[in-house]
Amino acid sequence: MATTTIPAWNRYRELLEALPYGKVLPTAVYVHRDIEPCRTGPMGQILAALTERHAIGEEFNVVKFRRDAPRISFLCYPQFFEAPHPSLEKSITVDLASGKSFRSGYGDNLNPPILHRKELLLAPGDPRARVYEALSAAEEQAGLYENTSIIGFRVNWERLLAARGLALDGHSLVRTSDNGVAHVFPPPIVAVQRHRTALTRYQLSKPVKTLLEFNQIPTGSSFFDYGCGLGADVRGLRELGFEASGWDPVHAPDAVRVEADVVNLGYVLNVIEDPAERLETLVSAWRLARRLLVVAALIGDSEADAPHAIALNDGILTRRNTFQKYFSQRELQSYIEDGLETSAVPVALGVFYVFSDSGEHQLFLQSRSRRSIEWDALVLGLSKPQAPPKAPRPARPPRPDRFAVHQGLLEEFWSVLLRLGRIPLPSEFPRHFELGEAFGSPRRALRHLLSNGRADIFRRAERARKADLLVYLAIANLRKTIPFSRLPEMVRCDIATFFHNYKQGLAEGRDLLHAAADSNNIAMACEEAGIGWQDEHSLYVHTALVDSLPTVLRTLIACAEFLYGNLREADILKIHKHSGKVTFLSYAEFDSALLPKLTTRTKVNLRTQRVEVFNHSGDGQLLYFKERYIDPADPQCPRLREISESLMKLGVSNACFLGPSANELCRMLSAEGRDDLIQALGLNSREEREHGRDRT
Numbered sequence: 005m006a007t008t009t010i011p012a013w014n015r016y017r018e019l020l021e022a023l024p025y026g027k028v029l030p031t032a033v034y035v036h037r038d039i040e041p042c043r044t045g046p047m048g049q050i051l052a053a054l055t056e057r058h059a060i061g062e063e064f065n066v067v068k069f070r071r072d073a074p075r076i077s078f079l080c081y082p083q084f085f086e087a088p089h090p091s092l093e094k095s096i097t098v099d100l101a102s103g104k105s106f107r108s109g110y111g112d113n114l115n116p117p118i119l120h121r122k123e124l125l126l127a128p129g130d131p132r133a134r135v136y137e138a139l140s141a142a143e144e145q146a147g148l149y150e151n152t153s154i155i156g157f158r159v160n161w162e163r164l165l166a167a168r169g170l171a172l173d174g175h176s177l178v179r180t181s182d183n184g185v186a187h188v189f190p191p192p193i194v195a196v197q198r199h200r201t202a203l204t205r206y207q208l209s210k211p212v213k214t215l216l217e218f219n220q221i222p223t224g225s226s227f228f229d230y231g232c233g234l235g236a237d238v239r240g241l242r243e244l245g246f247e248a249s250g251w252d253p254v255h256a257p258d259a260v261r262v263e264a265d266v267v268n269l270g271y272v273l274n275v276i277e278d279p280a281e282r283l284e285t286l287v288s289a290w291r292l293a294r295r296l297l298v299v300a301a302l303i304g305d306s307e308a309d310a311p312h313a314i315a316l317n318d319g320i321l322t323r324r325n326t327f328q329k330y331f332s333q334r335e336l337q338s339y340i341e342d343g344l345e346t347s348a349v350p351v352a353l354g355v356f357y358v359f360s361d362s363g364e365h366q367l368f369l370q371s372r373s374r375r376s377i378e379w380d381a382l383v384l385g386l387s388k389p390q391a392p393p394k395a396p397r398p399a400r401p402p403r404p405d406r407f408a409v410h411q412g413l414l415e416e417f418w419s420v421l422l423r424l425g426r427i428p429l430p431s432e433f434p435r436h437f438e439l440g441e442a443f444g445s446p447r448r449a450l451r452h453l454l455s456n457g458r459a460d461i462f463r464r465a466e467r468a469r470k471a472d473l474l475v476y477l478a479i480a481n482l483r484k485t486i487p488f489s490r491l492p493e494m495v496r497c498d499i500a501t502f503f504h505n506y507k508q509g510l511a512e513g514r515d516l517l518h519a520a521a522d523s524n525n526i527a528m529a530c531e532e533a534g535i536g537w538q539d540e541h542s543l544y545v546h547t548a549l550v551d552s553l554p555t556v557l558r559t560l561i562a563c564a565e566f567l568y569g570n571l572r573e574a575d576i577l578k579i580h581k582h583s584g585k586v587t588f589l590s591y592a593e594f595d596s597a598l599l600p601k602l603t604t605r606t607k608v609n610l611r612t613q614r615v616e617v618f619n620h621s622g623d624g625q626l627l628y629f630k631e632r633y634i635d636p637a638d639p640q641c642p643r644l645r646e647i648s649e650s651l652m653k654l655g656v657s658n659a660c661f662l663g664p665s666a667n668e669l670c671r672m673l674s675a676e677g678r679d680d681l682i683q684a685l686g687l688n689s690r691e692e693r694e695h696g697r698d699r700t
């Protein structure tokens with residue numbers, strides 16, 4: 005990766021702040037690409053280098069500098085000078101930290117982002133700017149800028165103008181006679197039955213489960229479900245003791261829409277056929293979220309998932325006359341980020357978190373890079389080493405042993421030490437005061453534990469924790485750096501313990517990030533991984549074992565997770581050694597099945613930043629040799645090995661990841677008269693049996 009012209013975050017911010025003008029928003033600065041600071045000086049050089057490296061054409065006439073992340077987007081507004089509010093046609097975004105770029109097209113978008121206050125993007129003396137300035141003044145005076153969060157999208161803007169009896173004639177704002185006529189989409193052939201989209205749920209929805217899994221609804225905080233459908237999430241959370249309420253325009257229209265610490269907008273955006281209303285819904289839910297908004301929508305491809313459905317606006321009309329808009333993972337992320345002008349974190353496929361505070365955002369990312377280690381197993385092996393039997397000594401009056409007296413307290417302290425890899429802060433160990441009373445200080449208690457045969461284990465915990473932190477710091481380089489003083493206290497303590505200082509930690513993280521972008525390093529780390537199974541091109545591991553991989557692979561996976569969501573949603577991870585890709589494979593009943601069937605394959609291309617989802621539920625693609633991927637101590641392993649041996653005898657090769665499909669295997673086994681294996685492997689579905697018979 006070339007780094008010569010890529011500035012570090014601090015330098016980038018300095019250059020950004022030195023821009024003499026531009027349209028400044030909380031998270032970005034916009035300028036026209038022809039202005040002098042974009043053509044000359046250090047910023048000009050950076051843009052020229054990026055233009056060359058990423059083949060950015062002249063039609064990308066606006067530059068958007070992100071203020072919250074080291075990212076520059078080149079935006080193409082074909083009608084920049086002619087249209088009063090030009091529409092965005094396409095964009096190329098370059099991530100300065102990773103050097104990667106990704107392209108987005110808005111040409112087919114029914115509600116594309118549009119520009120306002122064009123004069124701010126040009127040099128102050130530019131003669132064209134005067135006309136634009138006059139238009140902005142007129143629009144402001146007409147009260148059109150009162151709700152800035154939605155005017156940035158074409159249809160919302162046109163509706164607002166129409167509702168106020170206004171229109172644009174070139175760059176002039178004029179009154180219209182046909183008050184209230186707004187741009188509308190062709191009316192659907194039948195009425196869309198939105199209420200029918202609400203499901204009768206028997207368990208919590210996926211976004212709400214992630215909130216519990218990631219501990220995002222701490223005790224005492226409130227939850228509001230925006231578009232709650234039949235209310236299963238609200239009921240479920242109340243049963244668990246949370247303060248939860250919800251509103252739905254169809255199923256709970258009389259409920260009050262209230263602010264809450266956590267707001268859920270679960271599978272609502274994808275049922276709204278009107279793109280302008282969709283955006284307003286997103287913004288309305290965000291306004292209610294004091295700390296966190298969780299947004300979930302359907303991910304998929306309407307052509308593949310519903311090939312015969314009728315197209316409607318940017319989605320489809322289903323057989324039940326409901327509307328469904330299928331998003332791609334990347335599209336949903338951009339949609340939320342464009343609409344709310346802030347960052348969204350993917351936590352699962354189709355599920356994103358948006359934090360109102362950047363410190364909270366950081367704390368979440370940091371806690372996610374903390375490995376889940378079987379600390380309990382370690383603690384179990386930690387009872388004091390047995391001393392060799394000694395010759396009896398003459399009895400002395402017994403002295404009270406304070407370590408023996410406080411054994412329970414010590415063990416509790418020890419498990420926190422192992423979890424953190426360092427001495428806990430008083431807030432992290434509730435019995436801190438007691439420990440001081442008993443041993444003088446936590447450090448003395450630690451010394452005692454280390455001198456009693458526990459030093460090696462503690463060093464391992466320190467190393468593991470430092471590796472977690474490094475992965476977090478590597479990924480932190482992809483975003484705006486949060487000042488040290490604004491990091492949560494426990495993260496500050498981690499950094500002070502494991503690195504000389506924050507700057508050094510970030511620098512080590514950056515080195516790791518660069519290492520993860522180099523396929524030679526990836527290929528080498530795969531060779532050394534020592535877990536999972538690999539061939540020439542890829543390493544395959546079970547997602548539960550990812551934390552045992554070398555840090556460079558963990559960083560690569562964390563980058564992919566940045567786009568995919570939660571890796572624990574998948575079962576097997578495929579790390580491509582040479583192409584900068586990571587694939588997440590999900591299987592039906594992975595834990596219990598002997599030959600699990602592939603259901604979904606999600607490929608994350610880190611070079612193009614594309615996420616592609618493939619549905620394999622009907623293919624009968626089996627995972628052979630499952631014992632290669634799981635923990636060798638798993639009780640299922642002996643049985644799995646037996647099965648694998650039988651299958652190899654029948655000709656299934658152990659040299660490749662893919663083997664015969666379920667139907668093909670059924671046919672092979674039938675031909676050999678191995679009905680016992682067909683039964684044992686659960687290949688006795690009618691379809692498979694028939695396939696097996698037909699072909700023999």
Ligand SMILES: C[S@@+](CC[C@H](N)C(=O)[O-])C[C@H]1O[C@@H](n2cnc3c(N)ncnc32)[C@H](O)[C@@H]1O
Binds near residue numbers: 276
């Ligand atoms: C697929 S359901 C999801 C319900 C619930 N969140 C869940 O996950 O079970 C979609 C819900 O969105 C509601 N809805 C439709 N338009 C809406 C809007 N503009 N604002 C809020 N909710 C809306 C529908 O009434 C429906 O109950």
